[in-house]
Amino acid sequence: MNIVVLVKQVPDTESLVQIAADGKSIKKDDIKWVMNPYDELAVEEALRIKEAKGGSVTVVSVGPQKAQETLRTALAMGADKGVHVNDPAAEGGDPLATAKILAAAVKGLPYDLIICGQRAVDEDNYQVGAAVAEFLGIPHISIVAKAEVLDGRIRCHRSIEGGTVVVEAPLPALFTTQRGLNEPRYASLPGIMKAKKKPIEVKTIADLGLDPATVGAAGRKVVIQALRLPPERKAVRMIPGDTPAAAAEELVRILHTEAKLI
Amino acid sequence: MANGVLAITEQRDGKFRKVAYEVVSEGRRIADGLSGPLTVVVMGAALGALAEEIKAFGADTILVLDDPALADYRTDAYTNALAACLPAADPAVVLLGATAQGKDLAARLAARLNAGLAMDCTAVRVQSGSVICTRPMFGGKLFADVTIQGTPQIIAVRPNVMPIQRAAREAAVDTPAVETGEVKTAVVEKLMDAGGKVELTEAEVIVSGGRGTGGNFQPLEELAAALGGAVGASRSAVDEGWRKHGDQVGQTGRVVSPALYIACGISGAIQHLAGMSTSKVIVALNKDPEAPIFAKADYGIVGDIFQLLPAITAAVQKIKS
Ligand SMILES: Cc1cc2nc3c(=O)[nH]c(=O)nc-3n(C[C@H](O)[C@H](O)[C@H](O)COP(=O)(O)OP(=O)(O)OC[C@H]3O[C@@H](n4cnc5c(N)ncnc54)[C@H](O)[C@@H]3O)c2cc1C
Numbered sequence: 001m002n003i004v005v006l007v008k009q010v011p012d013t014e015s016l017v018q019i020a021a022d023g024k025s026i027k028k029d030d031i032k033w034v035m036n037p038y039d040e041l042a043v044e045e046a047l048r049i050k051e052a053k054g055g056s057v058t059v060v061s062v063g064p065q066k067a068q069e070t071l072r073t074a075l076a077m078g079a080d081k082g083v084h085v086n087d088p089a090a091e092g093g094d095p096l097a098t099a100k101i102l103a104a105a106v107k108g109l110p111y112d113l114i115i116c117g118q119r120a121v122d123e124d125n126y127q128v129g130a131a132v133a134e135f136l137g138i139p140h141i142s143i144v145a146k147a148e149v150l151d152g153r154i155r156c157h158r159s160i161e162g163g164t165v166v167v168e169a170p171l172p173a174l175f176t177t178q179r180g181l182n183e184p185r186y187a188s189l190p191g192i193m194k195a196k197k198k199p200i201e202v203k204t205i206a207d208l209g210l211d212p213a214t215v216g217a218a219g220r221k222v223v224i225q226a227l228r229l230p231p232e233r234k235a236v237r238m239i240p241g242d243t244p245a246a247a248a249e250e251l252v253r254i255l256h257t258e259a260k261l262i
Numbered sequence: 263m264a265n266g267v268l269a270i271t272e273q274r275d276g277k278f279r280k281v282a283y284e285v286v287s288e289g290r291r292i293a294d295g296l297s298g299p300l301t302v303v304v305m306g307a308a309l310g311a312l313a314e315e316i317k318a319f320g321a322d323t324i325l326v327l328d329d330p331a332l333a334d335y336r337t338d339a340y341t342n343a344l345a346a347c348l349p350a351a352d353p354a355v356v357l358l359g360a361t362a363q364g365k366d367l368a369a370r371l372a373a374r375l376n377a378g379l380a381m382d383c384t385a386v387r388v389q390s391g392s393v394i395c396t397r398p399m400f401g402g403k404l405f406a407d408v409t410i411q412g413t414p415q416i417i418a419v420r421p422n423v424m425p426i427q428r429a430a431r432e433a434a435v436d437t438p439a440v441e442t443g444e445v446k447t448a449v450v451e452k453l454m455d456a457g458g459k460v461e462l463t464e465a466e467v468i469v470s471g472g473r474g475t476g477g478n479f480q481p482l483e484e485l486a487a488a489l490g491g492a493v494g495a496s497r498s499a500v501d502e503g504w505r506k507h508g509d510q511v512g513q514t515g516r517v518v519s520p521a522l523y524i525a526c527g528i529s530g531a532i533q534h535l536a537g538m539s540t541s542k543v544i545v546a547l548n549k550d551p552e553a554p555i556f557a558k559a560d561y562g563i564v565g566d567i568f569q570l571l572p573a574i575t576a577a578v579q580k581i582k583s
Pocket residue numbers: 013037471472473474475495496497498499510511512513514515526527528529530531532533534537547548549550553565566567568
């Protein structure tokens with residue numbers, strides 16, 4: 001099994017995300033960058049499949065120089081090699097533009113299975129996986145909490161509202177991760193040492209034969225006009241009460257007569 | 263020229279999901295804003311007269327795609343069928359709900375059509391002929407106003423956010439030939455939760471529990487039952503094995519938008535807020551007056567949930583009876 005995992009570097013979920021001077025992007029300097037949590041699940045799942053079935057795990061990322069840290073993390077977890085598309089022309093794309101680059105990068109690799117996150121917790125787009133699969137002409141299954149590789153097929157437990165559907169697709173296929181799939185391992189110290197020697201191939205948009213006008217910021221179809229802070233809530237109204245029962249009754253009274261929610 | 267809105271509904275077992283009404287209502291508003299027609303798509307197998315039910319929400323045309331291959335949602339079958347009938351409708355906007363199904367379909371369809379997609383939007387407005395979508399990003403820490411270049415502009419709206427509004431019209435029902443093309447995926451099994459429960463993303467009220475429940479969700483279940491709501495959980499409660507993954511609310515869980523969210527014994531970590539900050543009213547019950555959840559709540563009580571919840575349930579039952 002040759003497995004490709006798509007990994008993205010995103011701001012740590014604890015980070016304070018601030019709007020940059022242009023009003024349309026975020027300040028990138030003071031942020032701690034990490035591997036997208038859903039991509040950790042993807043790397044872990046790929047390693048487990050490789051451990052069971054043999055083969056290779058290649059991790060692919062589109063991003064600036066810094067994004068190589070995320071590839072190194074995946075290599076330290078146990079992936080075999082990395083592909084880093086590092087080109088200013090690749091930056092600032094919307095999911096479709098990024099998926100075009102990823103599909104082109106994956107096309108040059110041997111693959112039976114592609115795994116990626118259901119969403120990157122930066123722009124929360126939930127899109128790139130399906131788009132990569134479409135551009136490669138292979139089936140995809142999204143939001144997968146359990147995956148089994150069968151003979152030439154993949155069987156996935158896909159989480160939907162109110163339950164799970166079990167979906168099968170012939171390989172090659174792509175699936176996207178859901179929490180519950182596994183518990184990602186931490187990179188061990190020997191793993192980190194070994195990762196330093198593992199290869200990362202660096203590619204440009206030209207290397208991939210793509211027209212720079214169709215990718216990155218230039219290829220964006222979804223244009224951010226403005227970023228703003230979410231509307232603020234009014235200050236919390238603390239409900240007093242001599243006893244829990246009194247506070248409870250007052251809360252219900254407010255929700256009933258004032259907020260009209262009960 | 264591309265014109266109007268095509269709204270894709272979602273049904274399961276021959277019943278529209280709530281989001282279908284939201285999408286059609288919002289579709290009507292956008293279509294009016296663009297002075298164009300609203301086409302509503304109903305997809306599935308053996309749909310019978312289902313399309314009739316959506317007429318009251320303002321469609322000009324209803325496209326019924328009824329085919330055995332569409333019985334269960336499968337990305338390829340649904341994408342192929344839609345892509346085949348889209349050129350004839352030539353909509354400026356394609357609208358659908360950002361559910362498990364809708365997000366999946368929207369993403370694949372966008373790539374098929376090479377069209378821009380704004381995912382999980384919480385507001386859509388038409389301003390001098392252009393459509394502006396608001397979408398939370400970074401787990402709701404920021405909101406982005408986005409526009410989409412080219413057509414169709416695909417917009418997936420967050421469930422439970424868009425108001426449902428009736429708008430009766432004489433809709434023409436069209437049943438075009440369905441082309442599902444090559445379908446590679448197969449649904450082999452459905453493992454659904456016991457019926458009768460309100461689904462988390464459709465619930466008007468969510469009573470959510472964290473580590474502070476100590477694993478005892480009984481008082482939360484009782485309040486949820488009294489309010490006709492659903493029970494959610496923090497990641498800690500899920501990690502403890504107290505609740506299943508599908509109940510987890512947050513950045514690595516479900517994103518919910520109920521009218522009322524009652525957080526019980528939840529501290530209010532930023533990753534939890536990411537999943538519930540667009541709730542209309544937030545109530546926090548926590549024994550720690552310094553718990554960060556209070557800063558994000560509309561109403562709060564400092565106290566022990568095991569004393570508060572039974573009293574709240576009793577008070578609710580009194581009002582309801
Ligand atoms: C990458 C990443 C992703 C994450 N994703 C999510 C996510 O999707 N969803 C999520 O929820 N978390 C997520 N987390 C975890 C998050 O950071 C918190 O650890 C978690 O939300 C805490 O859960 P909690 O509030 O239940 O527990 P705690 O933080 O332990 O809080 C328990 C609260 O209960 C109160 N309490 C205790 N007993 C009582 C009582 N008897 N009565 C009243 N109050 C009581 C305490 O005062 C305390 O405030 C994520 C973390 C990371 C790093």
